[in-house]
Amino acid sequence: MKRRAVVLLSGGLDSAVTLYYAKNEGYDCHCLNFDYGQRHGAETESARSIARLAGARLRTLMLDLDWKGSSLLDPAATLPRRRSPEEIRRGGTPSTYVPGRNTIFLSIAASFAEAIGAGDIFIGAHSEDSSGYPDCGAGYLELFDAVIRAGTKAGIEGRLRVRSPLIALGKAQIIGLGRRLGVPFEMTVSCYAGGGAPCGECDSCVLRAKGFKEAGVEDPLARSGRGSGLAPCAK
Amino acid sequence: MKRRAVVLLSGGLDSAVTLYYAKNEGYDCHCLNFDYGQRHGAETESARSIARLAGARLRTLMLDLDWKGSSLLDPAATLPRRRSPEEIRRGGTPSTYVPGRNTIFLSIAASFAEAIGAGDIFIGAHSEDSSGYPDCGAGYLELFDAVIRAGTKAGIEGRLRVRSPLIALGKAQIIGLGRRLGVPFEMTVSCYAGGGAPCGECDSCVLRAKGFKEAGVEDPLARSGRGSGLAPCAK
Numbered sequence: 001m002k003r004r005a006v007v008l009l010s011g012g013l014d015s016a017v018t019l020y021y022a023k024n025e026g027y028d029c030h031c032l033n034f035d036y037g038q039r040h041g042a043e044t045e046s047a048r049s050i051a052r053l054a055g056a057r058l059r060t061l062m063l064d065l066d067w068k069g070s071s072l073l074d075p076a077a078t079l080p081r082r083r084s085p086e087e088i089r090r091g092g093t094p095s096t097y098v099p100g101r102n103t104i105f106l107s108i109a110a111s112f113a114e115a116i117g118a119g120d121i122f123i124g125a126h127s128e129d130s131s132g133y134p135d136c137g138a139g140y141l142e143l144f145d146a147v148i149r150a151g152t153k154a155g156i157e158g159r160l161r162v163r164s165p166l167i168a169l170g171k172a173q174i175i176g177l178g179r180r181l182g183v184p185f186e187m188t189v190s191c192y193a194g195g196g197a198p199c200g201e202c203d204s205c206v207l208r209a210k211g212f213k214e215a216g217v218e219d220p221l222a223r224s225g226r227g228s229g230l231a232p233c234a235k
Numbered sequence: 236m237k238r239r240a241v242v243l244l245s246g247g248l249d250s251a252v253t254l255y256y257a258k259n260e261g262y263d264c265h266c267l268n269f270d271y272g273q274r275h276g277a278e279t280e281s282a283r284s285i286a287r288l289a290g291a292r293l294r295t296l297m298l299d300l301d302w303k304g305s306s307l308l309d310p311a312a313t314l315p316r317r318r319s320p321e322e323i324r325r326g327g328t329p330s331t332y333v334p335g336r337n338t339i340f341l342s343i344a345a346s347f348a349e350a351i352g353a354g355d356i357f358i359g360a361h362s363e364d365s366s367g368y369p370d371c372g373a374g375y376l377e378l379f380d381a382v383i384r385a386g387t388k389a390g391i392e393g394r395l396r397v398r399s400p401l402i403a404l405g406k407a408q409i410i411g412l413g414r415r416l417g418v419p420f421e422m423t424v425s426c427y428a429g430g431g432a433p434c435g436e437c438d439s440c441v442l443r444a445k446g447f448k449e450a451g452v453e454d455p456l457a458r459s460g461r462g463s464g465l466a467p468c469a470k
Contacts, residue, residue, distance in 0.1 A: 064296045065343070067350035093388045100346035103386050107342045108300070111335035115302035135386040143382045150378050151370040152335050153328045 002028040004118035006109045009033050009058065011046030013188040013208060014124035014166055017174050019054055020181035021165050022122045029056035030116060032109050036063040036098070037073045042194035049187045061108065071095040072192060079192050081201045085210050088203050093132050096192060096203070102135035106144050106162060114154045121148075121162045128170040138167050171211025179217055186220035198222055237263040239353035241344045244268050244293065246281030248423040248443060249359035249401055252409050254289055255416035256400050257357045264291035265351060267344050271298040271333070272308045277429035284422045296343065306330040307427060314427050316436045320445050323438050328367050331427060331438070337370035341379055341397060349389045356383075356397045363405040373402050406446025414452055421455035432456055 005027035009015045022029050033047040044060055051058035071077035080094055088094070102125065109121045125136040134140065145162040154160035166174050178185065190208040191198050198205040198221055212219040240262035244250045257264050268282040279295050286293035306312035315329055323329070337360060344356045360371040369375065380397040389395035401409050413420065425443040426433050433440040433456055447454040 061299045062297075065346060067347055097388060098346070099349035099389070100342050100383075100387050103342040103382060104339070104346060107335050107338040111300060111333070111339060112302055114334035134388055134391055137385075140382070140386040143378065143385050147338060147375070147378045147382055148335075150372075151338050151375045153332060153369055154334070156369055 002026060003120070004028045004030060004113075004116060005120040005122055006113040006116075006118045007031045007056070007122040008105050008109055008124065009047045009051060009056075010124075011043035011048075011050065011189050012124075012204075013178070013183075013185065013190055014126065014174060015047075016050050016124075016183050016185075016188045017178040017181065018122050018124035018166060019050065019056060020178065020183045022120070022163075023054055023056065024181055027120065029054065029122075030112070030118060031056050031058040032105070032112060033058055033060040034063050034105060034108075035060055036065045036101075038194075042189045042191075046187055046189040050184060053184055053187070059112075063104065065098070065104075070098040072098055079202050083203055083206065085206060088132070088206065091132060093134060094203060097133055100135070102133075102140075103144065106148075110148050110152055110155075110160065110162075113160055114152050119154070119159050119161070121160070123162065123164050124166050125164050126166040126169055126174065128168070138164070141167065170214075171207055172214035175211050175215040175217050179215070185217075188221070190221075237261060238355070239263045239265060239348075239351060240355040240357055241348040241351075241353045242266045242291070242357040243340050243344055243359070244282045244286060244291075245359075246278035246283075246285065246424050247359075247439075248413070248418075248420065248425055249361065249409060250282075251285050251359075251418050251420075251423045252413040252416065253357050253359035253401060254285065254291060255413065255418045257355070258289055258291065259416055262355065264289065264357075265347070265353060266291050266293040267340070267347060268293055268295040269298050269340060269343075270295055271300045271336075273429075277424045277426075281422055281424040285419060288419055288422070294347075298339065300333070300339075305333040307333055314437050318438055318441065320441060323367070323441065326367060328369065329438060332368055335370070337368075337375075338379065341383075345383050345387055345390075345395065345397075348395055349387050354389075354394050354396070356395070358397065358399050359401050360399050361401040361404055361409065363403070373399070376402065405449075406442055407449035410446050410450040410452050414450070420452075423456070425456075 005022050007019045007029050009031035031051045127137040149155040190204045192202040192204050240257050242254045242264050244266035266286045362372040384390040425439045427437040427439050
């Protein structure tokens with residue numbers, strides 16, 4: 001029987017590459033996706049398509065995090081726009097920060113993993129070329145791994161761990177890895193405002209465009225998006 | 236303005252004492268309660284009454300943890316019964332263990348705390364006289380506190396921490412503390428099967444009865460329960 005893994009699959013590019021990485025390592029992948037009040041439902045649609053193509057199972061869980069404090073959850077808030085990669089890097093924690101998000105996702109993933117006998121939890125976090133979220137770095141993930149190893153039965157018995165194969169990679173390297181693994185980039189959603197095509201203006205689109213350019217890969221979404229009339233990022 | 240705290244309030248005895256402890260320290264208490272598919276709804280009812288009496292706010296969140304693996308979530312499963320405190324202590328992780336439960340609760344509490352500007356998260360965990368859950372010890376809670384301090388903006392800035400004032404106390408000491416703080420013991424629910432009166436047979440009721448006896452305090456629930464005809468623990 002194949003080893004089981006739980007993969008956090010948002011529907012974004014990084015998590016899609018992570019799923020294909022785990023699949024390529026031979027895992028039977030059980031994906032978790034969260035509907036936590038994002039501005040758009042495009043990510044969940046995208047996660048569903050990617051999981052289906054990868055032959056993985058997917059569960060979408062509703063999470064009732066209706067406390068405000070993030071422009072990602074508040075339709076009335078303004079998303080950061082037109083910042084350069086350098087401005088994003090220097091800008092500290094952005095307004096799209098959702099407090100404790102990865103800790104919530106990882107803790108539910110750990111519970112699910114233990115219940116289904118999966119030994120590995122995959123998360124596509126990385127701190128290079130990312131948006132200054134505090135819950136994406138290697139140090140943070142090592143601490144969370146220690147929590148799992150101390151606070152779950154499977155972890156204490158050495159049967160559960162957190163893996164973040166992208167942690168030390170830049171966006172261009174992630175895209176290069178994804179290309180080698182056959183990731184369907186056209187199904188991934190990066191834009192904070194949703195929509196099919198990158199708006200090109202929000203932090204996530206800026207970093208995606210930079211990554212594809214540096215990797216020397218054409219972004220199929222950018223191609224399809226040009227002149228498509230799809231809505232750009234909400235102001 | 237009073238300092239805000241988030242208090243995990245299950246409706247059980249330990250969390251009620253913790254709420255009164257935080258209240259006594261002068262905090263404006265925002266309680267979180269979770270409906271995660273327990274066998275009974277008595278805990279949430281109880282949490283609501285206790286919070287109201289303490290003048291605290293309460294939010295109950297639905298959590299879709301429908302994966303099995305715990306007798307606490309599976310109506311068809313058998314609860315452990317008639318074990319002595321010594322057997323409970325030696326018995327390791329019991330079947331009522333819900334994988335990763337406190338990590339999920341604490342991570343959502345951290346998110347909520349950061350969103351409302353609360354600096355302290357209170358949890359009524361303790362490892363003395365408890366049921367062998369891996370996510371109730373001091374070592375585990377210190378690790379989780381480190382996750383919060385590294386993985387949230389408020390934590391990095393030194394404005395968020397986890398507090399577990401009962402951690403080193405035995406059940407009798409907790410009951411003694413609760414009596415001094417004016418905790419309404421008659422509103423707390425301990426029995427794994429729910430119901431108003433302790434069944435006296437499940438691990439939780441055995442430990443509750445031992446605690447009240449050792450503290451020299453009469454359990455108002457046990458008094459009301461005797462001969463009340465309330466349903467005992469489900470087999």
